[in-house]
Amino acid sequence: xxxxxxxxxxxxxxxxxxxxxxxxxxxxxxxxxxxxxxxxxxxxxxxxxxxxxxxxxxxxxxxxxxxxxxxxxxxxxxxxxxxxxxxxxxxxxxxxxxxxxxxxxxxxxxxxxxxxxxxxxxxxxxxxxxxxxxxxxx
Amino acid sequence: xxxxxxxxxxxxxxxxxxxxxxxxxxxxxxxxxxxxxxxxxxxxxxxxxxxxxxxxxxxxxxxxxxxxxxxxxxxxxxxxxxxxxxxxxxxxxxxxxxxxxxxxxxxxxxxxxxxxxxxxxxxxxxxxxxxxxxxxxxxxxxxxxxxxxxxxxxxxxxxxxxxxxxxxxxxxxxxxxxxxxxxxxxxxxxxxxxxxxxxxxxxxxxxxxxxxxxxxxxxxxxxxxxxxxxxxxxxxxxxxxxxxxxxxxxxxxxxxxxxxxxxxxxxxxxxxxxxxxxxxxxxxxxxxxxxxxxxxxxxxxxxxxxxxxxxxxxxxx
Numbered sequence: 001x002x003x004x005x006x007x008x009x010x011x012x013x014x015x016x017x018x019x020x021x022x023x024x025x026x027x028x029x030x031x032x033x034x035x036x037x038x039x040x041x042x043x044x045x046x047x048x049x050x051x052x053x054x055x056x057x058x059x060x061x062x063x064x065x066x067x068x069x070x071x072x073x074x075x076x077x078x079x080x081x082x083x084x085x086x087x088x089x090x091x092x093x094x095x096x097x098x099x100x101x102x103x104x105x106x107x108x109x110x111x112x113x114x115x116x117x118x119x120x121x122x123x124x125x126x127x128x129x130x131x132x133x134x135x136x137x138x
Numbered sequence: 139x140x141x142x143x144x145x146x147x148x149x150x151x152x153x154x155x156x157x158x159x160x161x162x163x164x165x166x167x168x169x170x171x172x173x174x175x176x177x178x179x180x181x182x183x184x185x186x187x188x189x190x191x192x193x194x195x196x197x198x199x200x201x202x203x204x205x206x207x208x209x210x211x212x213x214x215x216x217x218x219x220x221x222x223x224x225x226x227x228x229x230x231x232x233x234x235x236x237x238x239x240x241x242x243x244x245x246x247x248x249x250x251x252x253x254x255x256x257x258x259x260x261x262x263x264x265x266x267x268x269x270x271x272x273x274x275x276x277x278x279x280x281x282x283x284x285x286x287x288x289x290x291x292x293x294x295x296x297x298x299x300x301x302x303x304x305x306x307x308x309x310x311x312x313x314x315x316x317x318x319x320x321x322x323x324x325x326x327x328x329x330x331x332x333x334x335x336x337x338x339x340x341x342x343x344x345x346x347x348x349x350x351x352x353x354x355x356x357x358x359x360x361x362x363x364x365x366x367x368x369x370x371x372x373x374x375x376x377x378x379x380x381x382x383x384x385x386x387x388x389x390x391x392x393x394x395x396x397x398x399x400x401x402x403x404x405x406x407x408x409x410x411x412x413x414x415x416x417x418x419x420x421x422x423x424x425x426x427x428x429x430x431x432x433x434x435x436x437x438x439x440x441x442x443x444x445x446x447x448x449x450x451x452x453x454x455x
Contacts, residue, residue, distance in 0.1 A: 043224075043250055043264070047271040047320055049313075050250050051305030051332055052379035060379030061253040073310045087316055089323050092228065092272045092287075116289025117279045 008101040026097030027111040032085035034075020041068040046090040048072070091118050147244035148216045149188040150299040151449040152422075153328065153357040158415060159422030160443050161218060161330070161359060162186045162434050164210060166200035172209045175201065179213035181431045185438050187446060188216040188245055190330070190424070194225060196378075197257025204238050211242040218301065219243040222251025227267035228276065232286055235277055239296030247301040247330060248273040256379070271324040274302055278325035302326035306343035307336055307382035315346040318356070328357040330424045332380055335363075335387045337413045344419045357421040362410050364425070364433040365403035368392040404433060411441045 009024070016022035016037075020030055023039035029046070030037065041048055042061040049069030052060035057070045076086040091114045097105060105111035145151035152159045162182055167174040182189050191206040207217035219238045221231060238246060250270040254262045268276075276287050277300050284295045302321045306314050318329065334340050340360065347353055365371045368391035375383035387406065394402040407425075414420050423443075427433040438444060 042253055043269070044266040045250065045269045047269050047317075047324075049308070049310070049317075050380075051303060051308055052252065053305075053308040053310075054379055055309070055382065057309045061255050067309070070310050073313045086313075087320065089271060089275075089320050092268045095267070115287045117283065117285045117287040118275065 005101060005104060008104055009099070012101050012103055024099050024102075025093060026100035026102050026105055027094060028102035028106070029090055031079075031082040032076075032088055032090065033069075033072040034077070034079060034086065036068055036072040036075050038068060038072065044093065045069065046093060091115075145299070145449070146297050147188065147299040148449040149218070149245050149328070152187050152447060155447075155449075157447050158443070159187050159357070159359060160185075160438060160446065161188045161190060161422065161424045162431070162438075163190045163192065163424065163426040164206060165428070165430070166192050166195055166198075167206060168200060170201065172205075175206050175209040176213045178431060179210040179215045181435065183214045184446060185435060185444065186215065186425075187422075187449070188218045190218045190220060190247060193220040193222045193249075193251070194257070195252075197224065197252045197254050197259070199257075199259070204234060204241055204243070207238060207243045208241040216245065217243055218245040218247050220247045220249060221273065222249050223266055223268055223270060223273055224251035224254065224264055227265055228272070228287060231268070231273055232276060232280065235280055235298075236292075236296055239298055243298055245299045245301060245328075246277060247303065248277060248326075249303050252379075270302060271320060274300060274321060274325035299327055300325055301328040301330060303331065304329050305332035305380050306340055307332055307334070308380045311339070311343075314343060315350055315352065318347060319350055319352055322352060322355050326356055328359060328421075330359045331361050333361045333363045333374070333426065334410060334414070335381070335383045337410065337417075339382065340414075341417060344417055348419055353419045358419060359422040359424045360414050360420055361424040361426055362407050362414070362437075364407040364427040364437055365391060366427075366429070366433070367396075367399045367403065368394070370428075371403070404437065407433075407437055408440055411437065411443075 020035060021037045021040050023037055025039050038046055043050055049067050053067045053070060054060055057067055059065045059067045076083055145154055149159060165178050189210055191203040191210060193203040194200060203219050207219040210217040221234055248270055254260055254264045279285055281296050284292045304318050371383055371388050371391050374381045391399055391402050411423055414423055425434045425437055
C-alpha cells in the first residue's frame with residue numbers, strides 16, 4: 001500500500017468515523033442508507049432492517065442500541081436528495097475491500113465491481129452494481 | 139404471475155391456481171434418529187401443502203434442515219427447506235442450495251436468521267457474509283441462469299420455488315412493504331410472514347403492498363401460532379424479538395382460567411385464520427405450534443381447510 005493510499009485512509013477515517021460511525025468497509029453506500037453506516041448492524045445487513053427489530057425500534061442483538069436500519073430509514077426521509085436510494089438492492093459486500101479507502105475505490109470504479117453472477121437476472125444486462133457514493137466526499 | 143414455467147412444487151401449483159394454501163412448521167429434531175422427523179411429517183401428510191424444515195431455529199442447533207427435508211419428502215410431505223445466512227458463508231450456502239435441491243427440496247425459504255446471541259451458543263462466530271436478499275438473488279441465478287454467483291456454470295440447474303420472510307409487525311412499519319419489494323426484486327416468489335397476532339396491522343401492510351403492485355408478483359402466506367397459555371404468549375411478546383402481541387390479545391388469554399387457556403389460544407388461532415381468509419391478497423396460512431402437531435391438525439380441520447386440493451403434480455413427485 002502506497003503512502004498516498006495510507007494517507008487517504010487516515011483522512012477518510014478521521015472524517016467519516018466521527019461523523020457516520022464508519023467501519024471502513026471500502027464500498028460506501030452511506031447515501032443509500034440515510035447517512036447511517038450499515039456495517040454497524042450486528043448482522044452486517046446491506047438490505048435491512050431484519051425482522052427482529054424490537055417494538056421500540058431498538059436492535060434485537062443490542063437492545064440498548066437503536067436499530068441501525070430504523071435510523072437509516074429515518075435518515076433517508078430527511079435527505080433532500082437520494083431519498084429513494086434506500087429502495088435499491090445492494091449487492092454483497094466484497095470483504096477484500098475492508099480497511100481500504102472507499103474514496104479511492106469510488107474513483108477507480110473498484111467499489112462497483114460485483115461477482116459475475118450477480119447481474120445475471122438484470123433484464124438490461126447492464127452494470128447495475130453497487131450504488132456510487134457521491135457522498136463519499138462527505 | 140410472471141413465471142411461465144410449469145410449477146416447481148405442489149405449493150407453487152396450489153398458489154398459482156388461486157387456492158388458499160396451508161403450510162406448517164416441522165418441529166425441529168434434537169437427535170440423529172430420522173424417526174422423529176418421519177413421525178411428525180407423517181401426521182401432516184395430506185393435511186398441508188408443504189412443511190417447513192427450519193435451519194437451527196432461534197440459533198439453536200438441531201438436525202439439519204437439508205436432512206430433515208429429505209426425510210419429510212420420503213414421508214410424503216413436500217418440504218420447504220429453510221437456509222439462514224447466520225451459519226454459512228456464500229460458498230456453503232450455494233453448496234447447500236444445490237444439495238437441498240438434489241435431496242428433493244422443491245421449495246426453499248431463504249432468511250438472514252437470528253443472531254447467535256439468541257441461541258444456546260452465544261459465543262459462536264456469526265457469519266452473516268451475505269444477507270437474505272443476496273441469498274435470494276443467488277438462488278435465482280443458480281436456478282434461472284445455471285450459474286454460481288461467481289459466474290461459473292453449473293452442469294445442471296436446481297429446480298425450486300423460492301421463498302422469503304417479512305415481518306409486517308416490526309418497525310419501521312412504513313418501510314416494510316418497500317423492503318418486500320426489494321425481496322421480490324432479489325428473487326422471492328412467495329413470502330411467509332412473522333407470526334400474526336395483529337390483524338389490523340397486517341391489513342394495512344397488505345393494502346400498501348397492493349398499492350405498490352406487489353401482490354401480483356408474490357404470494358403472501360401469513361403465520362398463525364396456536365398459543366397454549368398466557369405464559370407462552372407473554373414469552374413471545376417479551377423474549378422473542380419482532381413479535382407484536384397487542385394487549386387485548388394477551389388479555390384475552392390471561393382472563394381465561396388456567397385450564398381453559400389452551401382452548402382460548404386455539405380459538406384465537408381459529409379466528410385469526412378466518413379473518414385472514416377474508417383479506418384479499420393473502421394466499422395462504424403457515425401454521426405453527428410447539429409440542430406436537432395436534433393443535434395444528436385440529437386447526438386445519440376446524441378452520442375448514444380440508445380436504446387439501448390435488449395439485450396435479452403427482453406424476454412428477
